[in-house]
Amino acid sequence: SCLGRIDEVEPDVHAMISTWRDQAIARAKELDSRLASGEDIGPMGGVPIILKDNMCTSGQPTTCASRILKGWMPPYDATVVELLNDGGAIVLGKANLDEFAMGGSTENSAFGVTANPWDLERVPGGSSGGSAAAVAAGYVPISLGSDTGGSIRQPASFCGIYGLKPTYGRVSRYGLVAFASSLDQIGPFARTVEDLARIMEVIGVPDHKDSTSQDVARFDFSSALRRSDLKGKKIGVIEEIESYDYDPRVKNALKETVQACRDEGAEIVSISLKAAIEYGMASYYILAPAEASSNLARYDGVRYGHSSKEADSVVDLYLKTRREGFGDEVKRRILTGTYVLSAGFYDAYYLKAQKVRKAIKEEFARAFEQVDSIVLPASPTPAFKIGELVDDPMAMYMADVFTIPVNMAGLPGLSMNVGFSKEGLPLGVQFIGPRWGEEELIGTAAVMER
Ligand code: GLN
Numbered sequence: 001s002c003l004g005r006i007d008e009v010e011p012d013v014h015a016m017i018s019t020w021r022d023q024a025i026a027r028a029k030e031l032d033s034r035l036a037s038g039e040d041i042g043p044m045g046g047v048p049i050i051l052k053d054n055m056c057t058s059g060q061p062t063t064c065a066s067r068i069l070k071g072w073m074p075p076y077d078a079t080v081v082e083l084l085n086d087g088g089a090i091v092l093g094k095a096n097l098d099e100f101a102m103g104g105s106t107e108n109s110a111f112g113v114t115a116n117p118w119d120l121e122r123v124p125g126g127s128s129g130g131s132a133a134a135v136a137a138g139y140v141p142i143s144l145g146s147d148t149g150g151s152i153r154q155p156a157s158f159c160g161i162y163g164l165k166p167t168y169g170r171v172s173r174y175g176l177v178a179f180a181s182s183l184d185q186i187g188p189f190a191r192t193v194e195d196l197a198r199i200m201e202v203i204g205v206p207d208h209k210d211s212t213s214q215d216v217a218r219f220d221f222s223s224a225l226r227r228s229d230l231k232g233k234k235i236g237v238i239e240e241i242e243s244y245d246y247d248p249r250v251k252n253a254l255k256e257t258v259q260a261c262r263d264e265g266a267e268i269v270s271i272s273l274k275a276a277i278e279y280g281m282a283s284y285y286i287l288a289p290a291e292a293s294s295n296l297a298r299y300d301g302v303r304y305g306h307s308s309k310e311a312d313s314v315v316d317l318y319l320k321t322r323r324e325g326f327g328d329e330v331k332r333r334i335l336t337g338t339y340v341l342s343a344g345f346y347d348a349y350y351l352k353a354q355k356v357r358k359a360i361k362e363e364f365a366r367a368f369e370q371v372d373s374i375v376l377p378a379s380p381t382p383a384f385k386i387g388e389l390v391d392d393p394m395a396m397y398m399a400d401v402f403t404i405p406v407n408m409a410g411l412p413g414l415s416m417n418v419g420f421s422k423e424g425l426p427l428g429v430q431f432i433g434p435r436w437g438e439e440e441l442i443g444t445a446a447v448m449e450r
């Protein structure tokens with residue numbers, strides 16, 4: 001039925017880069033027969049899922065929505081893929097994204113734009129727009145995305161579903177194609193809090209193949225999912241957001257959410273996150289491109305994917321391969337990144353941005369001495385029109401103002417739908433927790449879901 005749903009809706013939504021029809025059916029049959037012989041097929045047994053196409057899948061194309069990886073087949077599975085396979089899941093295919101996860105609308109894909117299932121003229125958000133649209137359109141109950149500066153939480157909000165960006169170090173990044181390694185984190189999309197929690201129990205495990213993976217206790221969300229109210233909980237609202245100019249529909253959705261939290265017994269506490277709101281976005285767009293420029297140096301036409309046919313020397317091969325293989329936004333990031341890392345400008349940009357990052361971390365640490373979680377919008381606007389911001393990279397970057405600080409501080413953030421605008425556009429908010437505070441977020445979302 002999932003494949004049927006894809007056949008029906010995919011021509012309009014275009015969420016997928018590849019659909020693994022035959023493998024999925026074969027896998028389902030295999031699981032059926034194992035089940036019939038009394039075997040335990042695992043916590044994800046028979047659950048169809050979709051992966052963002054920046055996670056390595058053994059013997060299956062992994063494109064990152066880039067021409068430069070054309071034809072590349074990873075020789076191994078990402079750790080999350082391995083965990084899901086071991087847990088009994090059925091991978092149905094791989095979803096569209098902004099090239100190398102750089103973007104907020106899924107318009108930067110070399111394989112075309114994905115539409116928002118709620119309004120086909122609008123973007124699904126990004127960069128994990130395909131994964132979010134696939135869940136919203138009912139292809140699968142759960143998908144995986146990655147979040148470097150908001151790429152799970154913003155598309156979840158645009159598509160009216162749940163999305164969780166785990167604490168940095170919670171989910172293994174082994175086999176996730178790197179964008180900005182100190183910020184990247186894999187996480188799930190789902191249509192219920194329980195589904196979100198269940199898949200986290202499977203993928204949120206330590207991994208020696210990722211040196212930043214942390215050995216923290218395994219999840220058991222059972223009690224969080226049963227939480228009945230928010231009594232005794234302190235939820236922070238950010239002072240600086242009051243005066244921030246953003247879409248009144250989102251502003252109103254936040255106001256109503258805060259009231260709903262109060263009605264459930266939470267105490268609302270005003271907190272200050274000045275550096276996060278004022279300087280987070282600017283410093284992220286120094287640090288993320290800096291890391292990206294280094295990570296993307298490996299695409300040289302020798303080791304991976306596309307290799308220019310026109311070259312007459314090694315240097316020429318590098319130049320032509322990269323010129324032909326990368327899209328405009330990726331080139332923009334590489335240029336910014338190499339500039340801010342260059343000898344003359346390192347102190348003025350990269351070093352300064354690192355200081356801002358530290359200030360943001362400390363600010364959050366102080367805030368979490370006062371509150372259990374923080375609530376704020378996932379995006380300053382609901383889903384915008386396809387084409388509306390493509391020629392204005394600055395405006396596109398500004399749209400990440402509320403999601404970026406969470407990555408800078410390595411914290412978990414859960415984005416959820418809290419209603420719809422008059423035009424029928426989903427409106428979302430995010431709850432942010434302290435490091436390793438996923439359980440608090442799942443518990444809060446479980447209460448708000450009712
Ligand atoms: N929109 C942000 C960017 O373009 C975030 C992307 C992401 O989280 N992968 O960098």
